[in-house]
Amino acid sequence: MLNFRSPLVGDSAAMEAVFRTIEKVAQADSTILITGESGTGKELVARAIHENSPRAARPLVIVNCGAIPSELLEAELFGYLKGAFTGATQNRQGRFELANGGTLFLDEVGDLPLHLQVKLLRALQTRQFEPVGSSKTIEVDVRIIAATNRDLEDLVNQKAFREDLYYRLNVIPIRIPSLRERKSDIPQLVSHFVKQFNEATGHTVEAPAGEILEALMAYDWPGNIRELENLMERLVILKGQGTVDLGDLPHRIFRKYAEGRPQGDGALSAWEFPRMVLPKEGCDLKEIVAAFENHLVDQALARTGGNKNRASELLKMNRTTLVEKLRKRGMIITLGKKEEALIDAAMAPQI
Numbered sequence: 001m002l003n004f005r006s007p008l009v010g011d012s013a014a015m016e017a018v019f020r021t022i023e024k025v026a027q028a029d030s031t032i033l034i035t036g037e038s039g040t041g042k043e044l045v046a047r048a049i050h051e052n053s054p055r056a057a058r059p060l061v062i063v064n065c066g067a068i069p070s071e072l073l074e075a076e077l078f079g080y081l082k083g084a085f086t087g088a089t090q091n092r093q094g095r096f097e098l099a100n101g102g103t104l105f106l107d108e109v110g111d112l113p114l115h116l117q118v119k120l121l122r123a124l125q126t127r128q129f130e131p132v133g134s135s136k137t138i139e140v141d142v143r144i145i146a147a148t149n150r151d152l153e154d155l156v157n158q159k160a161f162r163e164d165l166y167y168r169l170n171v172i173p174i175r176i177p178s179l180r181e182r183k184s185d186i187p188q189l190v191s192h193f194v195k196q197f198n199e200a201t202g203h204t205v206e207a208p209a210g211e212i213l214e215a216l217m218a219y220d221w222p223g224n225i226r227e228l229e230n231l232m233e234r235l236v237i238l239k240g241q242g243t244v245d246l247g248d249l250p251h252r253i254f255r256k257y258a259e260g261r262p263q264g265d266g267a268l269s270a271w272e273f274p275r276m277v278l279p280k281e282g283c284d285l286k287e288i289v290a291a292f293e294n295h296l297v298d299q300a301l302a303r304t305g306g307n308k309n310r311a312s313e314l315l316k317m318n319r320t321t322l323v324e325k326l327r328k329r330g331m332i333i334t335l336g337k338k339e340e341a342l343i344d345a346a347m348a349p350q351i
Contacts, residue, residue: 007044009192010185014177018045025172026052031124033109033169034147036176039226042147043107045176050103055143058102063095066108074116075132078123084133096129100140109169110150110161121165144169179221179228186217189225193232204241212244215257297325 008015025032026049034042043062050060068076075085079094095104112120123129128139146169155161179186194207208216221227231253235244246254296315304310308326312319 008041008048009189010182011188012177012182012184014182015185018174018176021172021174022048022052025049025174027054028172029143031144031169031171032146032174033152033172034145034174034176035152036147036149037178037224038149039224040176040178041225042149042176043105045174046103046105046107046145046147049145050105050143053103053143055102059099060103060105061095061099062105062107064107066111070113070116073112074119077116077120078129078131079138080132081134084131088133091131094129094131096123096140096142097138099142101142103143103145106144106146108148108150109146110148110152110155112161114160114162117162117165121162121168124165124168179224183217186228187213189228190216190232193229194236197233197236201236203236203239205236205239206243208235208244212246212249215246215249215253218257219253220256293325294329297322 008019022045032046032049034045036042046062047060050056063076065073075088075092075094077094077096079092079097080088082088082090106120119129124144127142128137130137152161152166152170156163156166190213191207194205197203198205216228223230231250235248239248297311300311300314301308303314308322309319312322315322
């Protein structure tokens with residue numbers, strides 16, 4: 001049972017470990033380094049730490065170090081005086097000063113240029129800095145939480161990240177698992193997001209269940225929680241109400257699930273059919289059906305090594321029907337039954 005408020009969702013063993021760490025570190029002032037792939041929820045972890053800390057009544061200031069041009073990042077972090085550079089028409093506080101008494105979250109800290117890493121290191125060590133264009137030192141009381149989706153140790157070895165800054169940031173490390181490492185949380189996350197977007201839009205879409213949920217859990221989610229959240233938002237907005245159908249899922253998710261389904265039960269569901277959207281101008285149905293039929297026939301022949309007897313059995317059709325279809329495609333010449341039987345026998349696998 002969690003003894004703190006958290007915007008995070010999940011009860012997998014991997015997330016329980018994260019929750020226990022958050023609970024332990026929230027009351028301390030130690031610097032924290034959150035690592036994990038993009039979209040895993042590193043900012044939510046930072047928010048959970050701040051909101052359950054003694055600093056919760058003070059600001060949580062967020063800086064995305066990868067989203068701000070390097071030539072502007074120093075001014076964003078430490079502020080500047082009027083006239084310090086072209087366009088500096090007035091004094092401006094930096095993010096360090098704005099976070100005074102609270103928490104400064106440095107997202108994607110691995111993207112910091114080397115020349116700024118030196119200044120950040122000093123600010124972390126002394127909690128002091130000088131705004132751009134000023135010689136006056138400002139002192140602040142700020143807790144630092146940093147996050148990155150990059151391997152900082154590898155960057156240190158490449159001389160792209162300062163080793164002393166890495167150790168200064170990595171006082172308490174927290175690794176956020178990817179969604180593929182916590183798939184048991186997907187049903188809970190899906191319900192959470194569907195409810196959230198239903199409330200935001202006034203829609204009444206039911207949370208996916210059954211085969212739809214199986215498909216969502218079969219997918220590896222390279223975009224992690226962010227990708228799942230975006231999909232649930234899309235489904236709620238486009239569906240509006242009722243249940244989600246197989247055809248509502250993106251092809252990448254549908255394909256992954258279809259490939260993992262057991263074969264050979266003789267029944268085709270909507271998963272196995274081509275996911276084609278009818279063009280506005282219409283289409284030639286006979287041509288499309290013929291192409292799909294030829295595709296399956298070719299697979300049957302490939303699987304049986306070209307043996308038409310066994311291929312026709314796989315396709316649940318009469319052998320003469322298969323032969324006629326192949327003849328119309330120009331794939332075989334007219335042979336007598338004896339010659340065709342000899343060819344099939346020669347192509348049959350040897351036991």
